[in-house]
Amino acid sequence: MTVASSALDITLHESMAPLEKEWRALEADPINSLHQSYDWCLAWAKTHRNPLAIIRGKRGGKTAFILPLEIVRASMVRSAQFIAARYNNINSGLFSADFRAESNAAEATQISQAITGLLTGKADLVNLQNIPLEWRGEKSPFAALPAIENQNHAFQLPLTEDFQKTIGQLNAKRRRKKFRGQVRKIEATGGFEHFVARSPREKSTLLNLFFEQKAIRFKALGLPNTFQAPETQAFFHLLLEVDGSSLDTPLELHAVRLKGQYEGRIAAIAGLSRKGDHVICQFGSIDESLLPEASPGELLFWLMIERSCEEGAALFDFGLGDQEYKRRWCTVETVQHDILLPISAAGHVASFAQRGVVRTKAVIKGNPQLYSFIQRLRAHADDMPAQATGTDD
Structure with missing residues (x-):
């Protein structure tokens, strides 16, 4: 027509x-x-x-x-x-x-x-x-x-190639102090690693773990689970199968994996998309039973933003919704x-x-x-x- x-x-x-x-x-x-x-x-x-x-x-x-x-x-x-x-x-x-x-x-x-x-x-x-x-x-x-x-x-943080200049837009001294405290608390139990899921099996397993963590979180807060529907979960699984470029991708899974006392446990997960110099956080979750005093979710944001700066991104997008943690990170609010x-x-x-x-x-x-x-x-x-x-x- x-x-x-x-x-x-x-x-x-x-x-x-x-x-x-x-x-x-x-x-x-x-x-x-x-x-x-x-x-x-x-x-x-x-x-x-x-x-x-x-x-x-x-x-x-x-x-x-x-x-x-x-x-x-x-x-x-x-x-x-x-x-x-x-x-x-x-x-x-x-x-x-x-x-x-x-x-x-x-x-x-x-x-x-x-x-x-x-x-x-x-x-x-x-x-x-x-x-x-x-x-x-x-x-x-x-x-x-x-x-x-x-x-x-929507809330965004402009990025520069220099991560220190990027966080300099925020309360940099306080942020650095908080980051060092988070690292010390986790290292006291054996340390951690920031990793990106690469193999199909690792991607699928990590995404399913995100759905589990998010369901627990929503239930604890008394909120509806927006990732509950099977077709919604299937949608995100399909996105993981898309072959992106070395940087551009519709969905990439990042996580904080613990070592030592909590060997192999996943404390925080986030799904990122990237197009050009624009990075978007699609979702995130935490395991609240693992070192909540170390704020692993906040730690993961620090690590992902630092990596995005190193990879030449110009904008880190926290997406829709007015949450306090977004305002702590972001200098731009998009109507x-x-x-x-x-x-x-x-x-x-x-x-x-x-x-x-x-x-x-x-x-x-x-x-x-x-x-x-x-x-x-x-x-x-x-x-x-x-x-x-x-x-x-």
């Missing part, structure tokens, strides 16, 4: 394979998010089987953009959203550098109208979440569209926005409700006691059989 929009030719595609070559060409642009990359989206599509609604725009015969969307049904409303939206830290879409430089407000409006036209009868609402309207010095082609600020912000495009009558109602939900969540998150109470309710719902989880927190 095609909608001609001024000089743009915009088409709808229901499979990924025919677009792979031009998709991979667009994803090579450093401004385009890793979460719209071909491998990331393919792993999700294989494990979730939602109908795909991929929007491609061409100008002058050249691919100008690809928006990888899937259609998800919830509460009788069909929403077209970014593939794997719930587990994405940032959604830029895939735009060519020329298109980003030349696009304007009128063209953004034309694109939004074309999308709703193409999806009429297939979806009720286009729900494009977690879009930074400005990212790494460039404006999104969608910046001129009406948007609502998402309740979750993200949601763009809602109703298609049907049900979509108009859902759009109105979604705006209210986002505003309500922002209020709840500003009240720690209320937020804790709501999380306990969600945790109880998550334990019930056949209970679907939401798309965000």
